[in-house]
Amino acid sequence: MTQPSPTERRRGTLLVVDDEREILTALEDLFEEDFQVHAASSGAEALELLHRVPGVEVIISDQRMPGMTGDAFLARAREFTEAEALLLTGYAELDAVISAVNKGRIAFYAPKPWDPALLRSMVLSAVDRHRLARALATERALLRGLLDASPEPLSFKDGEGRFVRLNAAKARALGGTVESLLGEREADLVPPERGAALREVEQQALRGAQGHDWTGQIQAGATGGTRWLRVQRLPILDRDGQPSHLATIEHDLTEQRALEDRLRQAEKMQALGTMAGGVAHDFNNLLTAILGSLDLMAAHAAAGPADPRQQALLKTAIAAAERGSALTRRLLTFSRKRELTLRPADINRLVLDMDALLARSLGERVQIRTRLAPGLWPALADQEQFALGLLNLCINGRDAGATSITLSTRNGTVAEAAEDEAVPDLHPGDYVVLGIADNGTGMTPDVMAKAFEPFFTTKEVGKGTGLGLSMVYGLARQSGGTVTLASTPGEGTLVEVYLPRSAQPWSTAAVAEGAAPAAAAGRVLVVDDDDSVRGITTTFLNELGHDTQEAADGVSALALLQQSEAADFDLLVTDYAMPGMTGAELATQVRRSWPGLPILLLTGYADPATRSDDYPVLRKPFRQNELARQVAALLQPGKPPAPHPSADTPESRGEED
Known part of the structure; x- marks a missing residue:
């Protein structure tokens, strides 16, 4: 049998059942203009047809039929269809009608012979009832699906604030179940002061027939924490346009606010x-x-x-x-414009090697404990800067009144979500974690919020620079890790430094600089927009026996090189950051036109992200012997130096924050 078209479905679908062919024909003729009519001559045939034809809205069935009576057929049909039913009978069978009403849930009863107008009216009313019931069932299903599927608390209340519908999320938030809270007032389930405010807000929303939107913080139960919530209250109007119920939608903004x-x-x-x-x-x-x-x-x-x-x-x-x-180096570390020497490092060994230095720096009043994890992964770190950062963190703990500082290490895996360990602003992966825990005075939330900012310190004037924590933060971030801070006033502070796991094993070999090789005198072009720096660089070179010529910018330097065809120069020394043409741009043009001319970059940044590895770099401020070493290596035939940042001075180590 072919399926009815969409147009036919809109007309309605009718099933007529009778064992007499003439009656079936008469019923088909009566309803064919308004309905898609299907006919069956027995209850069994009608049941099979109902399984095959979707969307039957009304069933008209004879009562007396061989094999299965009308009331028995309708009772069977009611097991799988919601179609409205109408019973036809030529006899006054009260028991059959009662059975059909109870078991088959018939909507109407008509005797034979029927009045065509009355029968059409009954069927049209049955169609309206069926479609209204389906619409109500659909709305209930949608509402139930919305309530059940939404992870956010949803509820509907009557004009007195009693729950008429709510979902499991709302019930959990109030510490109950959906069944136990139906008919209850939310205002009676919260603290009195909050309940009074809630009643006023709900009545205001109902009286004004307008929505009410509120965002704020509430207590998160017995834990004492707080949550950020956005609560939307929407009045629902009755047929007269008057507000009769209130829908409440709650959005938890705690995570969004944290982000x-x-x-x-x-x-x-x-x-x-x-x-x-x-x-x-x-x-x-x-x-x-x-x-x-x-x-x-x-x-x-x-x-x-x-x-x-x-x-x-x-x-x-x-x-x-x-x-x-030393202070400027810390600032550069914080701003990630300090070039680090990242190598695989054994953090356990570095902590143990600092034992004597920590003991001398912290004094006898502070006890150092270690809890070093066996099988620790190699970490990617600048070992010298790591040691300086660890010393600063321990000194911070001592200055906060700590009598005990515990240094711990562990392997940590940062997951995509909070499955194992989740750390804000850190890519998922493996990390080596160094913990520095002290039993000092701790920090308030306001102090913690500013702890990583440069120059922020709670110490007396002259007792600290405010660059210790910021330097460690910059060091960790530049290394590919981060620093977390946990502290409670009166209970101490825990600082955890996350360093990325190295794919290579650690090495204990130190990088030796060696003595500066001797170099023959040469002619050097010095380029710097700062007159004082250019003058000092030139004086250093002159005292080393080199002949110099100066240029205040890249354009002037290119002009001097073109005038002399660069044959008179053995070396170009240029500042990196200059207005107009930068030192890197000047170096690129010089390399293109005079590929044999050695180039040395001077910079106060030494930012590895903005310079080329093709040129050696000397970081400002530099001493004469550091400049001599670089120049001698560049003027030594066939042996240009590798990019070499100047080493930290001893005075920069162990400086208290």
Whole structure:
């Protein structure tokens, strides 16, 4: 049998059942204009047809039929169809009608012979009842599906605030079940002050017939924590347009707010890093001129008659300048503009090797404990900077009143979700985790929020720079890891440093710099937009026996090279950050036109992301012997130096925050 078309379905679908062919024909003729009519001559045939034909809305059945009576057929049909039923009979069989009403749930009863107008009216009413019932069932299913499927609390209340519908999420939030809360008032289930406010808000939404939208924090139950919620209350109008019920939708914004806070914090740290890098660059230029001038004065003073007071003053000035250089290195580490030497490292061994240094630095009052995990993975780290960062964190704990500091290590896997361990702003993968736990005074939430910012310190003026934690944070982030902080006032602080797991085993071999090789005198073109830095660099080179010529920018340098065809120059020394043409752009053009001319870049950034590995780099502020080593290597035929950042000065190690 062919399926009815969409148009025929809209007309309605009718099943007529009678064992007399003439009656079936008469019923088909009566309803064929308004319905898609299907006919069956027995109850068994009708049951089979109902299985094959979807969407039958009304069944008209005779009562007396051989094999299966009408009431028995309708009772069987009711097991799998919601079609409305109408019973026809030529006899006054009250028992059959009652049976059909009870078992077959007939909507109408008509005697034979029937009144065509009355029978049509009965059938049309039955169709309306069927379609209304299906629409109501669909709405109930949609509502039930919405309530059951939504992970967010949903509820419907009457005008008195009693629950008429709610889902499991809402019931859990109130500490009950759906069944136990139906008919209850939410205002009676929360603390009195909150209940009074809730009643007022709900009545206001109903009186105004307008939605009410609220966002704020609430207590998260017995745990004492808080959650951010957005609650939308929407009045539902009755047939007269008056609000009779209230729908409430609750959105948990706690995780969203946390993500927004982390984003704002990340943006702030990025802005601070950019600012810190710019400040450090400017200070490095100043310190290059200051340290260079002091070195030259010290050299001239040593060549003349001994003046102990003058030598002491020069020594003090040089130490202060080197301390300033150490501070700028910390700023560059925080801003990730400090070039690190990342190598596989045994963190357990590094912690043990620092035992004596920590004991001397922290004093007898502080007890150092270690809980080092066996089988620790190799970590990717700058070992010298790691040691400096660890010392600073321990000194912070001591200054916070700690009498015990515990150093621990472990292997950690950061998962996509909170399956094993989830750390904000850290890519999934394997990490080596160093923990520094102290029993000091701890931090308040306000202090924790600023702990990684450069120059932020709770210590007295002159007792700390506020760069210790920020340096460790920058070191970890630049290494591919991060730092987490947990602290409770009066209970101490736990700092955990995450360093990425190295794919290579660790190596204990140190990188030796060696002595500066001797070099023949050469002619050097010095390019720097800072007059003082350019002057010191030129003076250093002149005292080393080299002939120099200066240029204040890249364009002037290219002009000098073109005028001399570069044959008169043995080396180009250029600043990296210059307005207009940068040192990197100048180096690229020089390499293209004069590929044989050695090039040395000077920079206050040493940012590996913005320079080429093709050129050796000397980081500002530099000393004369560091410049001599680089220049000698570049002028040594056939042996250009590898890119080599200047080493940390001893004064930078162990500086307290």
